[in-house]
Amino acid sequence: MQIKQVVIAGMAMLAASAVAFAGPSPAGGTVSGKVTYEGTPAKMKPIDMSKEPSCAKMYTTPPLAETVVTGSGNSLENVIVYISAGAPDDSAPATAAVFTQKGCRYIPHLLAFQVNQEIKIQNEDQTSHNIHPLPKLNREWNKSQPPGTPPISEKYDKAEIFPVKCNVHPWMHGTFAVMKNSHFAVTGDGGSFTLANLPPGKYTVTAYHESYGEQSQDVTVSGSETKTVNFVFKAKPY
Amino acid sequence: MLNIKKTCLNVAVALILPVAAMAQQADQAPVAKPSPHMESHIGNLTGHSGAGAALYYRYCWGCHGARGNGDGENAPYLNILPRNFVAATFKCRSTPTGTLPLDSDLYNTIGRGFNFTNMPSWAALTAQNRADLVAFIKTFSARWVTEKPGDPIQIPAEPKLTVESIKHGGELFQKLECWKCHGQEGRGDGPSASTLTDSNDQPIRPYNFTSDNRSKCGRTNADLYRIFMTGLDGTPMPSFADVVKPEDAWDLVHYLRTLQVNNKSPELTLWESTPEGKAIVAAKRVRNTNTGSGITP
Numbered sequence: 001m002q003i004k005q006v007v008i009a010g011m012a013m014l015a016a017s018a019v020a021f022a023g024p025s026p027a028g029g030t031v032s033g034k035v036t037y038e039g040t041p042a043k044m045k046p047i048d049m050s051k052e053p054s055c056a057k058m059y060t061t062p063p064l065a066e067t068v069v070t071g072s073g074n075s076l077e078n079v080i081v082y083i084s085a086g087a088p089d090d091s092a093p094a095t096a097a098v099f100t101q102k103g104c105r106y107i108p109h110l111l112a113f114q115v116n117q118e119i120k121i122q123n124e125d126q127t128s129h130n131i132h133p134l135p136k137l138n139r140e141w142n143k144s145q146p147p148g149t150p151p152i153s154e155k156y157d158k159a160e161i162f163p164v165k166c167n168v169h170p171w172m173h174g175t176f177a178v179m180k181n182s183h184f185a186v187t188g189d190g191g192s193f194t195l196a197n198l199p200p201g202k203y204t205v206t207a208y209h210e211s212y213g214e215q216s217q218d219v220t221v222s223g224s225e226t227k228t229v230n231f232v233f234k235a236k237p238y
Numbered sequence: 239m240l241n242i243k244k245t246c247l248n249v250a251v252a253l254i255l256p257v258a259a260m261a262q263q264a265d266q267a268p269v270a271k272p273s274p275h276m277e278s279h280i281g282n283l284t285g286h287s288g289a290g291a292a293l294y295y296r297y298c299w300g301c302h303g304a305r306g307n308g309d310g311e312n313a314p315y316l317n318i319l320p321r322n323f324v325a326a327t328f329k330c331r332s333t334p335t336g337t338l339p340l341d342s343d344l345y346n347t348i349g350r351g352f353n354f355t356n357m358p359s360w361a362a363l364t365a366q367n368r369a370d371l372v373a374f375i376k377t378f379s380a381r382w383v384t385e386k387p388g389d390p391i392q393i394p395a396e397p398k399l400t401v402e403s404i405k406h407g408g409e410l411f412q413k414l415e416c417w418k419c420h421g422q423e424g425r426g427d428g429p430s431a432s433t434l435t436d437s438n439d440q441p442i443r444p445y446n447f448t449s450d451n452r453s454k455c456g457r458t459n460a461d462l463y464r465i466f467m468t469g470l471d472g473t474p475m476p477s478f479a480d481v482v483k484p485e486d487a488w489d490l491v492h493y494l495r496t497l498q499v500n501n502k503s504p505e506l507t508l509w510e511s512t513p514e515g516k517a518i519v520a521a522k523r524v525r526n527t528n529t530g531s532g533i534t535p
């Protein structure tokens with residue numbers, strides 16, 4: 001019995017060291033695909049910015065809310081697709097992820113970045129915003145940023161996806177996605193995504209949309225092959 | 239026969255256990271757990287969570303819940319919702335936004351209660367009782383194990399009160415757009431006021447300065463200074479610590495006092511001694527709404 005335990009422990013250690021050494025292999029497999037919706041999405045309403053004239057005047061026609069943004073071919077934008085299981089945690093990149101408030105909207109609407117990566121939040125408007133992210137696992141803070149003040153620099157130390165809002169301008173809603181590893185992508189027009197540099201292995205790929213929820217699929221990648229994973233979200237009519 | 243079975247079982251258990259333990263280690267880093275034993279230190283007082291538990295389950299759990307997550311029996315009937323001690327996000331702090339408060343901040347809050355909410359003042363309890371409760375509240379969240387309270391924001395000595403400082407504070411009130419929520423007259427009826435929600439998605443009103451002198455986190459000038467510099471976490475009130483210089487902050491405090499037209503303060507007296515200030519204050523007193531009923535959706 002004891003011999004068996006020792007053997008198992010030894011095997012586990014071997015496996016662990018193998019994972020550790022296989023870390024940064026640039027040429028790996030790829031998971032790519034497309035995020036689409038089925039059904040009829042709710043029609044996004046124009047944002048009434050009349051209470052904030054300095055922003056309202058930046059638009060000839062009022063911009064639409066960005067809760068659901070769709071593109072050609074039923075594609076769904078602002079979906080974060082990421083490896084939720086199977087990949088080791090990565091250390092944060094040195095570059096900061098930038099979140100801009102412009103025209104009383106968030107650019108990008110969904111900001112994805114890694115655990116302990118610096119984020120820079122800047123205000124390009126002629127009005128004061130307050131940046132109020134609403135995490136459950138991470139620390140909650142709330143800071144004012146009048147026009148012309150330097151960017152706010154922050155970090156998050158736990159993986160979590162949560163909303164961000166400005167209390168002064170109730171239409172301003174965004175999402176922060178704090179990721180454990182570097183394998184993630186946010187869909188744009190066309191809904192396509194690519195997760196590259198994946199060492200051979202079995203992964204869980206998760207797609208999250210702020211209104212339609214999240215879906216996961218398992219995929220096994222070997223060598224430098226490209227696996228296709230598509231996600232179809234059921235649109236909410238309201 | 240029985241023995242063989244037993245042996246098989248033992249072998250199976252021996253096989254599974256270490257693997258299961260390994261899998262758990264690999265999947266998730268050890269999650270920090272709240273400590274069941276905490277102390278609080280307020281001045282000469284030392285609070286003990288053991289003593290605080292008995293008090294909590296007598297006075298507090300009806301609203302704050304048996305597990306401290308704010309879901310007590312009375313919670314569904316309350317607005318603002320009772321504080322969730324598991325999240326450990328606190329309004330009244332002397333520390334920067336996003337950080338844990340000092341023990342003395344929690345101690346003062348228990349003694350003061352919260353105006354405009356269902357949290358009463360517990361000044362009737364002894365000082366030792368309140369210190370014990372602070373210690374016990376800290377047993378609900380692992381944040382008290384993994385983090386330290388933030389460094390308190392420094393409040394420089396208050397400069398001399400002048401009409402100029404009141405006027406400059408008024409300019410800051412405009413520039414920082416405090417009026418977006420608190421209203422031009424400080425009645426809590428600014429253009430964004432009716433849309434505000436706290437972090438529990440419950441509607442919340444911005445402070446109405448004309449309603450006497452009842453701000454949630456203290457009544458002194460230093461308290462006012464601290465409120466806008468630290469922000470009230472969990473509410474729409476942000477921190478201005480990064481954008482307001484200390485000398486400007488005192489000017490803003492002096493101006494805010496003049497908005498409290500129903501609270502006699504040195505600032506209001508000085509402001510009313512000027513012709514300009516007298517006219518403004520007189521005009522504000524016309525609509526003497528104590529509850530902020532001027533808010534229109």
